[in-house]
Amino acid sequence: xxxxxxxxxxxxxxxxxxxxxxxxxxxxxxxxxxxxxxxxxxxxxxxxxxxxxxxxxxxxxxxxxxxxxxxxxxxxxxxxxxxxxxxxxxxxxxxxxxxxxxxxxxxxxxxxxxxx
Amino acid sequence: xxxxxxxxxxxxxxxxxxxxxxxxxxxxxxxxxxxxxxxxxxxxxxxxxxxxxxxxxxxxxxxxxxxxxxxxxxxxxxxxxxxxxxxxxxxxxxxxxxxxxxxxxxxxxxxxx
Numbered sequence: 001x002x003x004x005x006x007x008x009x010x011x012x013x014x015x016x017x018x019x020x021x022x023x024x025x026x027x028x029x030x031x032x033x034x035x036x037x038x039x040x041x042x043x044x045x046x047x048x049x050x051x052x053x054x055x056x057x058x059x060x061x062x063x064x065x066x067x068x069x070x071x072x073x074x075x076x077x078x079x080x081x082x083x084x085x086x087x088x089x090x091x092x093x094x095x096x097x098x099x100x101x102x103x104x105x106x107x108x109x110x111x112x113x114x115x116x
Numbered sequence: 117x118x119x120x121x122x123x124x125x126x127x128x129x130x131x132x133x134x135x136x137x138x139x140x141x142x143x144x145x146x147x148x149x150x151x152x153x154x155x156x157x158x159x160x161x162x163x164x165x166x167x168x169x170x171x172x173x174x175x176x177x178x179x180x181x182x183x184x185x186x187x188x189x190x191x192x193x194x195x196x197x198x199x200x201x202x203x204x205x206x207x208x209x210x211x212x213x214x215x216x217x218x219x220x221x222x223x224x225x226x227x228x229x
Contacts, residue, residue, distance in 0.1 A: 004159070042205070043207075043219035045216060045219075055215070056215075091160070104150070104162040105162065109158055110159055
């Protein structure tokens with residue numbers, strides 16, 4: 001079975017440019033999460049969706065960040081305009097909504113963003 | 117202020133010995149805890165979980181202990197193997213639906229042959 005698929009794996013861009021990260025969750029999973037990993041702060045939850053609806057976006061750093069989930073099989077995280085401090089690895093994860101007794105999240109391999 | 121703390125950024129252990137990774141939390145509402153393992157260039161993978169109704173959960177070489185009164189949990193790996201070398205994240209949530217897990221900063225474990 002395919003896991004969570006993220007693209008691109010690596011992105012290098014210049015300050016001020018728009019960045020779009022993409023995620024395809026595991027089929028049948030109802031919850032989707034965007035996390036950011038930095039050396040200073042570790043893994044931070046940015047936003048999560050249940051059944052394509054954003055539930056909690058309190059972790060989104062600022063208005064430059066936006067996330068959408070237009071359907072059950074696709075989500076995007078957009079940064080516009082990007083800044084050097086946005087450089088990090090961005091992880092997408094999915095899980096079943098109900099009956100997630102283990103609470104296990106299934107993570108993608110991450111998108112490493114470098115903003116110059 | 118970090119709600120989940122892993123105060124040891126790194127840990128080195130000899131192969132065959134016990135590895136003990138520690139995690140402390142401040143939010144008394146947390147009642148579900150997980151450990152994840154992460155290899156370089158990969159996403160974190162689930163390792164083991166424990167809910168607050170238990171104080172111990174075991175899965176093969178991995179055991180997680182929870183001390184709610186101390187707001188402390190630990191992951192024991194016995195015996196440690198070189199393939200266990202990875203970054204280990206502790207995560208906590210106020211519910212067990214995987215909705216809003218707060219992760220610690222991670223501890224890098226190196227198991228030396």
